[in-house]
Amino acid sequence: MRLVEFDDYPFHQVPTPFSVSGTSDVHFNDGYWFSAYADGWYLATGLRLHPNTNVMDCFASVAREGEQTAVRASRVLRPELTDLRVGPMQVEILEPMRRIRVSLSDAPVDLGFALEFEGLDEPLLETPYEHRKFGHLINHLVRYTQICRAGGWIRHDGQEQPVDGWHAMRDHSWGLRSTMGPRTPHGGVDPDEAEVDHRRFRLWVPFQTTAHTGFFHTHEAGRGETLDFEGRLTDTEGRSVRLVACRHALEYHPGTRHVSGGTLTLTDENGAIHELTITPSGTPADVQGFGYYGGWHDGGSAGVWRGVGPIVEHDRYPVRPDIPLSGPAHVEMTRRLGPTEFPCRVVSADGSEGMAHFEHHVFGRYEPYDLGG
Numbered sequence: 431m432r433l434v435e436f437d438d439y440p441f442h443q444v445p446t447p448f449s450v451s452g453t454s455d456v457h458f459n460d461g462y463w464f465s466a467y468a469d470g471w472y473l474a475t476g477l478r479l480h481p482n483t484n485v486m487d488c489f490a491s492v493a494r495e496g497e498q499t500a501v502r503a504s505r506v507l508r509p510e511l512t513d514l515r516v517g518p519m520q521v522e523i524l525e526p527m528r529r530i531r532v533s534l535s536d537a538p539v540d541l542g543f544a545l546e547f548e549g550l551d552e553p554l555l556e557t558p559y560e561h562r563k564f565g566h567l568i569n570h571l572v573r574y575t576q577i578c579r580a581g582g583w584i585r586h587d588g589q590e591q592p593v594d595g596w597h598a599m600r601d602h603s604w605g606l607r608s609t610m611g612p613r614t615p616h617g618g619v620d621p622d623e624a625e626v627d628h629r630r631f632r633l634w635v636p637f638q639t640t641a642h643t644g645f646f647h648t649h650e651a652g653r654g655e656t657l658d659f660e661g662r663l664t665d666t667e668g669r670s671v672r673l674v675a676c677r678h679a680l681e682y683h684p685g686t687r688h689v690s691g692g693t694l695t696l697t698d699e700n701g702a703i704h705e706l707t708i709t710p711s712g713t714p715a716d717v718q719g720f721g722y723y724g725g726w727h728d729g730g731s732a733g734v735w736r737g738v739g740p741i742v743e744h745d746r747y748p749v750r751p752d753i754p755l756s757g758p759a760h761v762e763m764t765r766r767l768g769p770t771e772f773p774c775r776v777v778s779a780d781g782s783e784g785m786a787h788f789e790h791h792v793f794g795r796y797e798p799y800d801l802g803g
Contacts, residue, residue: 434512449511451481457568457611458482459733460604462521464532464547465787466580467773468596470494470712473543473584474720474771475532477514477521480733483611484508487732488516490534492541492586493715493771498756499586499746500719501537502726505739517740527553527576530600539744545582545593547600551643551664552576558605562625564618571605577636577643597785599636609723611733629657630802632791633678635694637706637776639784641665644704646673646696654798663698672699680790680799683751687792687801688714689772690751705779708788713749714769718757723767727760767791
């Protein structure tokens with residue numbers, strides 16, 4: 431075990447230095463996701479530490495004009511685990527919970543950026559999620575989400591685009607995630623009904639208009655039954671109200687899960703209704719390009735040991751409504767998720783306008799929209 435500079439602070443929670451996690455589970459990880467978006471542009475980037483596979487990895491991606499460009503990088507975590515830099519990408523915490531700089535330079539494709547994310551509201555700490563399979567705790571994580579504005583620049587395909595007050599968001603999550611790290615199959619007989627994962631539909635939506643910042647997320651079962659929901663709405667004076675429910679009426683391009691628009695009807699704790707109309711603005715992205723769900727060239731996901739590194743790889747592929755399941759060319763069609771991250775224009779019932787990061791997943795059969803098999 432080795433000490434790092436953070437071990438001088440009295441913030442330890444387990445009897446190990448910060449270089450060692452409090453669990454030996456190979457699916458434990460800790461890291462960030464950032465997104466910045468404007469009409470016609472969607473950028474997503476993230477970095478994550480996997481202490482029990484000794485890996486730090488990252489991704490950066492731009493979805494624009496019907497294509498997604500993605501860069502992924504991985505390196506050995508120790509001994510430089512406090513240097514948040516992997517190959518061409520770096521994260522710098524300028525002011526905790528308020529300002530973070532993220533940059534990409536010298537990538538193997540014509541993509542680069544230097545962006546500062548500034549929080550507009552206090553982060554919302556989501557309820558921790560737990561899931562067991564045959565008695566084994568395979569998912570146990572927590573996340574906070576913050577509405578931001580982004581400033582700086584992006585370069586893509588020979589065009590350098592100033593970024594001046596773009597809509598943006600970030601999240602920070604940590605814990606056990608069964609879809610990250612090496613595959614660890616689980617089996618058994620006579621499954622416990624309490625362990626069955628009934629989630630078939632997910633919305634995760636940070637948004638901002640001229641009148642509010644807001645965030646909510648929800649999961650629903652196959653017939654549309656709400657399994658969980660939480661959110662918050664904050665006005666320009668800093669007054670917040672808890673959101674307690676959402677009704678949605680979404681539209682799709684025929685034969686796809688590619689969202690073409692819709693309405694979100696949010697209810698707050700006082701019974702007030704807040705209606706939002708969403709319209710996609712630009713090209714959506716899929717998370718397999720980021721390396722999630724087997725998106726790396728070796729067929730693995732984030733957190734897999736790939737060598738001392740830095741190992742850097744990249745993809746570019748079309749993302750259009752006429753392609754039902756877009757994805758990196760090396761990902762088999764039967765394993766593709768298609769676009770899940772949609773930059774959207776938002777208009778509220780009071781006429782205030784803005785943008786949302788509309789994350790939308792369908793897992794299996796979801797009857798209300800006749801989606802899935």
